[in-house]
Amino acid sequence: MKINNKSIDGNRKVLLNYIRENEPVSRTDVWNNTALSKPTVTRIVDELIKSDILLETGEAGTDNTTVGRKPILLKVNPKAFYCIGLDITRTLIKGSLLDINRNIIARKEESVRYIKEEKELLDNVKTVIEKLISQSGLDEDKILGIGIGVPCTVDYKTGILMDFNINKEPRQINLKEYLEEIFKLPVYIDNNANISVLGEYWYGYGKGYRNIIYIMCNQGVGSGIIVEENILRGKNSVAGEIGHQKIEQDGRLCTCGKKGCLEAYCGTEAIETEVEDELVRGTKSIITDYIGEDYDQITFELINKCASNNDKLCSNVLDKAEKTLGLGVSNIINILNPDMVILSGEFFRYRDNITDRIELYAKDQLFNLVGEDTLFVHRQDADIVDGVSAGTLVYKDIF
Ligand SMILES: [Zn+2]
Structure with a gap:
């Protein structure tokens, strides 16, 4: 059989x-x-x-x-079963086909940076999966399922992406149903912060700890939270949306449509927008030496480059964002009193000692009895995950 x-x-x-x-x-x-x-x-x-x-x-x-x-x-038999793990970020789909020991058998990448339509996203995801299967040369019967991490809120039961950002608009996308129909395989989808915190808990920094907060700060700001060894999901599987905690009344407009969210100050795209706004207001910066007046060319990386060359505008914007993030992190620690905070994402990639400063800013705001001994670690190489943690969603469910 x-x-x-x-x-x-x-x-x-x-x-x-x-x-x-x-x-x-x-x-x-x-x-x-x-x-x-x-x-x-x-x-x-x-x-x-x-x-x-x-x-x-x-x-x-x-x-x-x-x-x-x-x-x-x-x-x-390590060759008995395989699974597919995809890590969808705001710019890339990274897919791996894994054997049961989580060895990577095939790997594929597709850009989603400039997609404008839901259909393009679905097509790209489908293409990555098809290429992984054909590249591996495996009999499809041996593939047990597909696990996917996505950079948005997911209804964990239905696998519906609640607010996937396409062309700066949050969309609802039924990715699970779409893929299950095409590939006739079970599809498991979770927020990539949840997948990351699970990965850390099983075999990363969080091994042996019961309360862990994994903070991702990229274009969006989110978190995966483990409380007493379980993922904190909440009634509608949307717990952990720390990027949408309010840090200023009637503050900056967020991608979610509300004002004053943390993400509107610390998300990398929000930071790009802030630099652009300042340039439009006439503030001088060496960033124009690189891009002239083509403000669409502003990237978070370039802002960091200019800041490291002592550019005042870029340094100020980044300094402010760090302090604001510290404030947001302190709020979470005050509420959850975790063993460990793991910081990851592009936000932390370029500046020296940035995670130390976030720790300092956060601990400065803590209620007396909470969190002085909370550990802070920096997950620098989150890229090595490459869908590996996502793939384990499949094995976790089946075994
Ligand atoms: Zn928001």
């Missing part, structure tokens, strides 16, 4: 999970350590060996002096 995501249920799931987590193990280990009976273990193991999902790996022990028959050990 062909084993796919639908047939890994009940006893098969128990058995596979036990073997996967403890391999290599003998049949005796399995029935001693699970609730499965001896005949059930024997039957399922035979079936899974025939389907190439389990491998027999020789004998227990390498000691030749041991007398008597040694049990044959079992392990999950």
Whole structure:
């Protein structure tokens, strides 16, 4: 029989999970350590060996002096199952096809920076997945599902993107339904901050901690929050939208349509807009040496470059954004009292010691008893995730 995501249920799931987590193990280990009976273990193991999902790996022990028959050990065939993980950012779709040990088998990237329509986004996502499958040369039956991280709010149950930003407009997009219809595979979608904080909790900085806040500051500002070892989702799966906390009444207009949100001060696009506004007002800056009057060419990276060359306008704008972000972070710490705050995103990429300053600004605002011992770390290389954490959404659900 062909084993796919639908047939890994009940006893098969128990058995596979036990073997996967403890391999290599003998049949005796399995029935001693699970609730499965001896005949059930024997039957399922035979079936899974025939389907190439389990491998027999020789004998227990390498000691030749041991007398008597040694049990044959079992392990999950690393080539038995695969999943696809996509990391959709505001500028790129990064996709990986992973084996069960999270090794990357194929990798693909597509730009979404200049897309203007929902259809273009869907087409690009579809193309990345198709290319991953064809590049890997795998039989589609072996792919268990698709896990996707997105830079917007997601209704976790329906997989609907609630406010994906296209052409500066928040759109509602049913990505899960679209992909499941095309690929006939289960699709799991979560906010990429949630996926990142899970990744950190499982195998990153957050290992061993129970309360973690993962802050992403890019074009948008968001967070993934783990409270007492569980993702904080809230009633409508929208908890953690720290970018939309208000830090000024009737303040700057945010992409969400409201005013005074943190993101409208610290999001990289908001910072670009602020520099542009200042130039329009007549403030001088060396940034015009690079772009002339073509203000569409202003990028966050260029602003940082000018700031590092002592440009007053760019430095002021960035300094202010850092202080504002510190304020936003202190609000979260005051409310949640986490073990650890992880800072990540383009915001932290260019300036020296920036995370130290954010820590300082945040701790300066804390209520007395809270958070002096909160750890701050900088996730510099979030890019290595490349859909790997997203892919684990699939295995997490199936196993
Ligand atoms: Zn907002």
